[in-house]
Amino acid sequence: MSHDHKPAEHAHPSGATYLKVAAILTLITVIEVWAYYIPALVSSPLFNPSLLIMSAAKFAIVVLFYMHLKYDHKLFKALFTGPLIVATGTIFALLFLFAKITL
Amino acid sequence: MASHAAAASHGAVAGHDDGHAHHHHTTTGLDHRKIAIWAFIGSECMLFASLISTYLIYKGKSLVGPFPHTEYVDAAGKVFKPILDIPVTSASTFVLLMSSLAMVLALQAVQLKGQPIPAGAGWWTRAQRSSQLWLGMTALLGATFLGFQAYEFTSFVREGLTLKTNLFGSTFFTLTGFHGAHVTVGVLWLMSLLWIDRTRGLTPKDELVVDICALYWHFVDVVWIAIFTLIYLIQ
Numbered sequence: 001m002s003h004d005h006k007p008a009e010h011a012h013p014s015g016a017t018y019l020k021v022a023a024i025l026t027l028i029t030v031i032e033v034w035a036y037y038i039p040a041l042v043s044s045p046l047f048n049p050s051l052l053i054m055s056a057a058k059f060a061i062v063v064l065f066y067m068h069l070k071y072d073h074k075l076f077k078a079l080f081t082g083p084l085i086v087a088t089g090t091i092f093a094l095l096f097l098f099a100k101i102t103l
Numbered sequence: 104m105a106s107h108a109a110a111a112s113h114g115a116v117a118g119h120d121d122g123h124a125h126h127h128h129t130t131t132g133l134d135h136r137k138i139a140i141w142a143f144i145g146s147e148c149m150l151f152a153s154l155i156s157t158y159l160i161y162k163g164k165s166l167v168g169p170f171p172h173t174e175y176v177d178a179a180g181k182v183f184k185p186i187l188d189i190p191v192t193s194a195s196t197f198v199l200l201m202s203s204l205a206m207v208l209a210l211q212a213v214q215l216k217g218q219p220i221p222a223g224a225g226w227w228t229r230a231q232r233s234s235q236l237w238l239g240m241t242a243l244l245g246a247t248f249l250g251f252q253a254y255e256f257t258s259f260v261r262e263g264l265t266l267k268t269n270l271f272g273s274t275f276f277t278l279t280g281f282h283g284a285h286v287t288v289g290v291l292w293l294m295s296l297l298w299i300d301r302t303r304g305l306t307p308k309d310e311l312v313v314d315i316c317a318l319y320w321h322f323v324d325v326v327w328i329a330i331f332t333l334i335y336l337i338q
Contacts, residue, residue, distance in 0.1 A: 012210075012211070012214070015208065015211060015227075015231050018204060018207045018208060018211070019204070021204075022200065022201065022203075022204040025200050026197065026200060029193070029196060029197060029200065029331075032331075032332065032336055033189065033193045033336070036189060036336050037189075042338060048337050051332050051336050051337055052332065052337075054332070055328055055329060055331070055332035055333075058325075058328045059325050059328050059329060062203060062321055062324055062325050062328065063321070063325060066203050066204075066206070066207050066317075066321045066324075067317075067318055067321045067322070073133055075131060075133060075138065075141075076133075076137070076138070076141045079138065079141040079142050079144075079145050080141055080144060080145055080148075082145065083145030083146065083148045083149055084145070084148050086148075086149065087148040087149050087151070087152030088152070090149070090152050090153070090156065091152050091155060091156045091159070094156040094159075094160060095156070095159055095160065098160045100159060100160060100162070
């Protein structure tokens with residue numbers, strides 16, 4: 001077993017990148033809330049999927065840039081994405097089991 | 104964690120190898136504490152998935168109001184308006200997002216400590232070196248979020264929604280209450296880091312100590328991102 005220390009992570013983004021990420025997160029949130037107040041959009045079948053996509057995008061941006069998972073060791077990526085996939089699968093399985101979603 | 108950092112610092116003073124004090128030899132080559140926080144965050148994904156599932160399964164199953172998005176009139180003719188206050192929650196969501204920005208800037212400030220500030224540097228460059236500013240800002244924004252949540256909970260109770268009123272009340276208060284408890288722990292954690300920074304000063308050697316707190320804080324933020332969409336916006 002090697003005792004060499006592999007680099008746990010690469011260089012983190014700059015302060016300017018963090019500010020850009022915050023601006024993007026704010027913009028997506030503004031779009032989400034704006035859409036909530038437009039009845040024509042709320043009644044559209046695309047409303048809920050659009051919100052879920054925007055939420056997933058915000059989630060991914062925070063995890064990749066603020067939690068530095070984009071730059072971090074693959075073990076950390078596995079430790080997070082593994083349980084996240086199981087957790088998401090559990091939510092969908094339970095919703096399917098209780099007939100909240102159907103095929 | 105803080106005591107370990109203090110021990111590492113003490114080791115340096117005592118003349119021990121700094122690198123040895125800070126980086127333990129591990130089979131993975133990675134610090135156990137960082138692996139532990141990621142494993143903990145993974146387990147927290149499962150906890151919040153169960154709470155979110157419960158909320159979604161019981162969504163729309165409440166027999167009596169108040170309801171989240173629709174009006175309800177009880178047998179006595181009393182009208183209950185839709186109870187969720189989107190403008191207030193949008194503001195608290197923005198506050199939590201900004202706290203995540205302050206948190207990464209706090210981590211960056213700790214990493215930059217000791218590096219010379221270029222001559223003629225502007226206020227932003229100087230501000231980026233102030234870990235106390237960003238740690239304090241993060242704790243303040245977290246406390247503000249908790250204030251919004253306290254306001255929301257008390258106004259809901261005044262309007263007739265409690266943990267026992269209906270299925271919506273039970274699942275809503277359980278889910279958002281658990282999240283609020285996590286934010287509270289995060290604020291206390293941040294305040295303890297701020298206290299350490301004010302007393303002995305955080306240095307680049309303490310990067311991991313701040314990074315672990317930052318990972319927890321950002322996780323609390325991403326959970327709220329999911330809650331805001333699933334509970335507040337989707338009708």
